[in-house]
Amino acid sequence: xxxxxxxxxxxxxxxxxxxxxxxxxxxxxxxxxxxxxxxxxxxxxxxxxxxxxxxxxxxxxxxxxxxxxxxxxxxxxxxxxxxxxxxxxxxxxxxxxxxxxxxxxxxxxxxxxxxxxxxxxxxxxxxxxxxxxxxxxxxxxxxxxxxxxxxxxxxxxxxxxxxxxxxxxxxxxxxxxxxxxxxxxxxxxxxxxxxxxxxxxxxxxxxxxxxxxxxxxxxxxxxxxx
Ligand SMILES: [Zn+2]
Numbered sequence: 001x002x003x004x005x006x007x008x009x010x011x012x013x014x015x016x017x018x019x020x021x022x023x024x025x026x027x028x029x030x031x032x033x034x035x036x037x038x039x040x041x042x043x044x045x046x047x048x049x050x051x052x053x054x055x056x057x058x059x060x061x062x063x064x065x066x067x068x069x070x071x072x073x074x075x076x077x078x079x080x081x082x083x084x085x086x087x088x089x090x091x092x093x094x095x096x097x098x099x100x101x102x103x104x105x106x107x108x109x110x111x112x113x114x115x116x117x118x119x120x121x122x123x124x125x126x127x128x129x130x131x132x133x134x135x136x137x138x139x140x141x142x143x144x145x146x147x148x149x150x151x152x153x154x155x156x157x158x159x160x161x162x163x164x165x166x167x168x169x170x171x172x173x174x175x176x177x178x179x180x181x182x183x184x185x186x187x188x189x190x191x192x193x194x195x196x197x198x199x200x201x202x203x204x205x206x207x208x209x210x211x212x213x214x215x216x217x218x219x220x221x222x223x224x225x226x
Contacts, residue, residue: 006039006060008046009067013083018063020078020085020127021117022070022134023110025141026050027094034091035060044068047087049113055105057113063120073134075127076177081134086117090142101145114156126177126219128157129194136190137182144197159195160218163210170204172212176219 012018024047026034031052037043038050038060047069050058061067069087073080090110092102102110117123130146131139152159170187174180178187185202192200192208195215199207 002056002058004035004039004050004058004060006046006067007041008038008044009061009065012064012066016084018084018086018121019123020075020081020129021114021123022073022081022085022087022129022131023142023146024069024087024089024131025092025094025143025146026089027092027096027141029093029097031091034089038089047089049087050089050091051106051109051113052091053103053106055103055109057109063117070131070134071138073131074179075129075134086121086123088113090146092142095140095143099143099145102142102147107147107150111151111154111156114151115154118156125152125156125158129177132190132193133178136178136186140193144193144200146194148194148197158215158219160211160214162214162218163207164213164217166206166209167213167216169209169212172209172216175216176212 028034035050038046046061046067048061048063048067063086066082067087068082070081070085075081131141148157149159151157170180170184173187173191180187188204188208189202196208196211
């Protein structure tokens with residue numbers, strides 16, 4: 001862990017729980033450029049941690065502080081997720097600069113960091129989210145190449161490979177946490193990017209409706225996902 005302090009944070013609201021974990025990609029051409037921006041007072045952005053592609057972990061903001069990573073955001077009825085989340089920026093050029101798979105050594109560090117955060121804070125699996133989940137109109141990160149299924153197998157976040165009989169897909173997505181006030185294609189694409197990355201159609205097709213129903217059932221039946 002390399003302490004690289006950023007000035008871009010303030011205090012969490014009094015009494016705010018830390019009960020969300022938000023995963024990002026940096027979306028910049030290099031780790032150095034991302035770290036410079038996340039520590040630049042003029043940029044007014046930061047995260048608690050940055051994980052480089054070689055597995056190095058940088059700590060920028062103490063977990064008690066409110067890092068500025070999520071921006072305008074919403075999940076499960078809660079807006080402004082900076083107040084009550086830990087944010088991790090995972091180095092990747094992103095869709096703008098040459099999106100590529102996340103190396104194994106990087107993901108091993110992401111896993112270890114997430115497990116240590118989950119041990120320190122009561123964060124339900126349902127509240128381990130991507131930036132695109134909580135800001136689907138603005139954000140694509142960490143993107144469809146991010147290994148959510150693998151992370152869930154390590155005990156981090158929610159996943160299912162199942163398909164259940166389809167219900168009302170938007171009602172299911174709202175129950176999972178998405179802000180369904182956005183246009184349906186926006187919300188559905190965000191859901192697919194996380195939970196059905198091989199089926200990013202932007203449409204409420206059978207696979208999407210089936211996966212959404214299965215996830216909702218999983219979320220509502222398993223206390224470990226509360
Ligand atoms: Zn982000």
